Amino acid sequence: MMTSDKDIALHQLKKILLSEDEKRLAELENELAALQQQIADKESLIKTLDPVIADVLDRKIVNSRDEFIDIISPIIGGSIKKQVTEAKDDIVDALYPVIGKTIRKSVAEAMKNLVNSVNERIEKSLQSVNIFRIFKSKISGVSQGELVLRHSMPFHIEEMFVIRKENALLIAHTNAAGDKSTVDQDLVSGMIVAIKNFVATAFVKSPDQDLYEIEYGDHNIRLDVQNNFFLAAVIQGVMPNDFPDKLNKLGNRIHNRFYRTIREFDGDPRPLEGCIAMLKSFMNVFNSETSVQARSKSKPILLYFLIVLLLSIGAYVGIKTLPPFLANHRLEKIAQTTLRQDAKAQNESITVSAKDGQLILSGNVKSISQRSHIDSIMRAIPDAKNVVNSIQILKAQTELAKRINQILTPYRTSLENDIRFIIEGDRVILEGYVPNPQPRYDISRIIGELEGVSSVVNNLSDRRQNDTDKLESYLQNNTIYFAPNIKELDESYYRVLDYIAAKMMILENKKLTITGFSDNLASPSYNLKLSQDRAVVVASYLRNKNVADEKIDIQYFGEDKPAASNMTEEGRLLNRRVELTISGS
């Protein structure tokens, strides 16, 4: 009994002492059960941990930003890339409202400025300039809108370079500052090619890609790539849409005229000086508008005077004739500027006028090559439809002619002794009849010793010439020459061909052989056709002057049988020719 009582007492004591612990244990069991339930319920767990983990991560990212980026970038980057690839359209849709709005705002701002500029210019220009613009638009074929834009956004060619492709050597250069550039052009041309080669080698993956433009600020270097050379134009302002095309056409013209010389270029630019004239003509066309604009800005009185003058002329000659007048005036001005700026032509007394888009040249020069040079720079003017070259070669330099006449007087003792002479540059051609061989020799020797005479062509004969002899002699001294790539007959030869036609009319049983030739500045097949065309043009002229068809025979040899070396401009000039010979009993 005693033991049982003790047990009861112990139990009660335990109950008294441990009741709190049991209660706490029961509570802990309940909490444990609740936690187990929470862990099993993931949603609930995330809800619980979220604030804690987010806070920890925030602190970790701030403290170890670079490390964190290194770790997470490959994962996130790949994931984003994948998402972007898979959901391009969704992303565009999502971003469009934001980006599109920004772009629209920028474009609207730019357009607003442009419109303001255009409006301002239109308002300032008054009606008279609008009329001028209408004329100009009709003349040039450029829309009024584009003209307004060109005035609002001026464009100016500052410098032009022709650069040998292979070695970056400068072939020709000109600038708007009148060749007073402080920059070393050889250095610039080298750098342009270095940049071009660098880009081509480093970035260009396909052969049809190329570098056509280098942009810096409001300046651009626009490049035209030809087979053996680059044509580079340093421009300022907004480039007209047709500029690259026009630059390319200029490049083609330079190529057609000089491709062999450029291919053989060894660093001596003199054989290629003709390029400079072509560059200047091209530059004048684009810069003349800018300079007119600049003048009108600085001298409004002059502008008003010009407007009044234009309107007066318009009223006088009628509104329909004004646009061609302006076009011709502009063409004339460009041609005159080109002549003034050309080192070879600036000292010559050449008169230039324009009619129906044609340039008409007159005056005197000392040599055929000079005449040809002026012809080629005029033909290089893009707006010139044709060039009528009536420049006379100064055949009788007054003093020399007087002296020769004095020498010939003693030999002209009778009407039969008909001695004539022609001065061509420093060459004197003698023709006519002398009674015996001695005066024939003496005259040639004395004239040959005169100052300014380098050679004498002695066609004097000691036997009386009949019509056939006369014509033969005349034909030997009268070859028909042509400008580069031109088949049309120059007006200065009409007189020569009229004489030949008159002689052929009275000569029976004689046949005239007309033979065409060319230089070598194009492909052989092209040159063959060109030489044929030249011969045909001469034949057609003679037929129109009543020379019978059966008396004419046409031959052509292209660049074969050159009269002189094609390596020089002088030589090529002599090769672009039509020769005439007579045959028959």
Next chain:
Amino acid sequence: MPQSKAGKINKKVCLLGTFAVGKSSLVRQFVYSQFSDDYLSTLGVQLATKSLDTINPETQKAYQVNLILWDLAQVEKFDAVTKTYLHGSQAAIMVFDLTRRASLIDYEETISGFREINPESKIVLAGNKTDLAHTEESRLEIERIAADLSCPVFFTSAKTGENVDALFHTLAQKLL
């Protein structure tokens, strides 16, 4: 005495040689002013021009030769970009450092790479840095290379200007 004066003739010349042999210093010494320091780091080439009057010894004609000097940054091995800079070069100056025999090692590869692109070009050698202490062996080695290549050699100092004008004048004459 020259009989007549001809015009200005442009000639492209490349400077070859390993790093720090004094290529740029030679150009700077010769050219003085027209020098494009800024471009080297970007494109791997810097250009300079210098005109000099010279006479063709055969014809006795006077010429103004305008040398367009292409100073290449990396010439030990010609990469694709460098090769484009060498094209059309009418002459090259191969520069060695007299004080550094290592600069004499890879010249054959450089010369043959250049000749492959420009087989007809002239070459002139320059043993540079005569103002610094150097061994007679280096001079003899460069002279031997010049004999092998059959080209003239000049011992120059870009610092003092010794023989620099002579180097470029000889080159200009060879280009006529």
